[in-house]
Amino acid sequence: MSQQSASETPSSEVPLPIPADVRAESPQAAPPPVQVHIQGLSKSYGGKTALSKLNLEVHEGDIFGFIGPNGAGKTTTLRILSALLLPTGGKALIAGIDVVQNPRQIKELVGYMPDSFGVYENMTLFEYLDFFGAAYKIPRTQRQMVIRDVLELTDLGSKQDDQVSAFSRGMKQRACLAKTLLHDPKVLILDEPASGLDPRARIEFRELLKELQRMGKTIIVSSHILTELSTMCNTVGIIEAGKLVAAGAVEEILKSLRTTRMFVLDVLEVGDAPRAADLIGKQDGAEVVESLGSAVRFGFSAANPDIAGLIDRLVAERIRFTSFREELADLETAFMTLTNGRLA
Numbered sequence: 001m002s003q004q005s006a007s008e009t010p011s012s013e014v015p016l017p018i019p020a021d022v023r024a025e026s027p028q029a030a031p032p033p034v035q036v037h038i039q040g041l042s043k044s045y046g047g048k049t050a051l052s053k054l055n056l057e058v059h060e061g062d063i064f065g066f067i068g069p070n071g072a073g074k075t076t077t078l079r080i081l082s083a084l085l086l087p088t089g090g091k092a093l094i095a096g097i098d099v100v101q102n103p104r105q106i107k108e109l110v111g112y113m114p115d116s117f118g119v120y121e122n123m124t125l126f127e128y129l130d131f132f133g134a135a136y137k138i139p140r141t142q143r144q145m146v147i148r149d150v151l152e153l154t155d156l157g158s159k160q161d162d163q164v165s166a167f168s169r170g171m172k173q174r175a176c177l178a179k180t181l182l183h184d185p186k187v188l189i190l191d192e193p194a195s196g197l198d199p200r201a202r203i204e205f206r207e208l209l210k211e212l213q214r215m216g217k218t219i220i221v222s223s224h225i226l227t228e229l230s231t232m233c234n235t236v237g238i239i240e241a242g243k244l245v246a247a248g249a250v251e252e253i254l255k256s257l258r259t260t261r262m263f264v265l266d267v268l269e270v271g272d273a274p275r276a277a278d279l280i281g282k283q284d285g286a287e288v289v290e291s292l293g294s295a296v297r298f299g300f301s302a303a304n305p306d307i308a309g310l311i312d313r314l315v316a317e318r319i320r321f322t323s324f325r326e327e328l329a330d331l332e333t334a335f336m337t338l339t340n341g342r343l344a
């Protein structure tokens with residue numbers, strides 16, 4: 001199995017804002033049913049503990065980012081979920097089906113893409129997919145149609161007669177995903193799929209994941225590079241040394257990690273900004289960080305900042321504003337806090 005060291009992370013990686021359409025539902029909305037349920041999962045290799053009583057839930061339709069440094073236990077977890085590896089203890093269920101008791105059903109339900117994929121010499125893309133289609137026992141009469149569908153989905157329709165060995169890394173990865181989709185799995189388990197992709201291929205990959213999500217699939221995607229996943233996932237779990245450190249909606253994790261919440265107030269009249277800054281500065285726990293033009297940026301360090309009180313005071317002082325919003329921390333900062341900087 002290929003292991004990439006964190007030092008290989010391109011230094012140009014920058015955290016991107018989380019797009020609105022992958023944001024978590026409002027907390028009031030009932031969550032969809034749990035699709036993947038991991039309870040007290042443990043795994044030792046010889047005497048070495050790789051997973052230690054891991055608990056995790058992934059809901060139907062989630063794009064779940066499984067993040068952790070190299071050696072944290074991501075691949076071990078994903079292989080157990082795909083019924084390719086037996087746990088030493090605990091349970092893992094997918095759609096209520098136990099991965100140890102019913103490995104066959106699990107293999108029908110799950111599409112697993114490993115973190116490294118072999119190069120198939122002297123095979124066209126169509127031959128490659130036809131070969132695996134036959135292995136999945138898709139009848140010959142249906143296979144052509146299924147292959148056409150997965151090629152279209154992965155945007156490789158025009159490449160079916162090309163040699164797979166000549167593909168770029170991004171194309172090989174899409175070819176591998178096309179193979180993973182042949183048996184129309186409900187749950188996709190993708191181990192470090194974005195590693196080594198250039199930014200453009202990564203954006204295409206993100207769009208593909210969203211398309212698969214719209215088709216009703218539940219997706220688990222792992223990475224040791226935070227910024228790779230921050231724009232792809234609606235929920236994340238952070239694993240370190242075989243234990244889950246945090247899990248939940250991306251925004252919720254970010255909120256819970258903040259000791260100081262940051263806000264930005266935009267006043268209608270630029271001339272009102274100094275008065276607004278003055279008023280905010282007098283609020284308990286609030287501190288103005290900067291006042292630039294019509295925008296006043298400030299931190300609230302109180303556990304329960306009196307936001308309603310602040311708004312009341314602004315209105316009472318006739319300071320009219322066009323927006324009042326909270327700034328969310330980026331995932332990178334959050335994970336650095338959680339893993340004491342061990343995650344790049």
Ligand SMILES: Nc1ncnc2c1ncn2[C@@H]1O[C@H](COP(=O)(O)OP(=O)(O)O)[C@@H](O)[C@H]1O
Binds near residue numbers: 045071
């Ligand atoms: N086949 C194996 N034999 C022995 N130790 C292993 C084996 N596979 C993984 N490990 C160990 O288990 C731990 C978790 O590995 P892995 O699940 O591959 O982590 P990750 O995918 O997060 O990098 C690591 O310490 C690794 O060295």
Ligand SMILES: [Mg+2]
Binds near residue numbers: 075
């Ligand atoms: Mg791994």
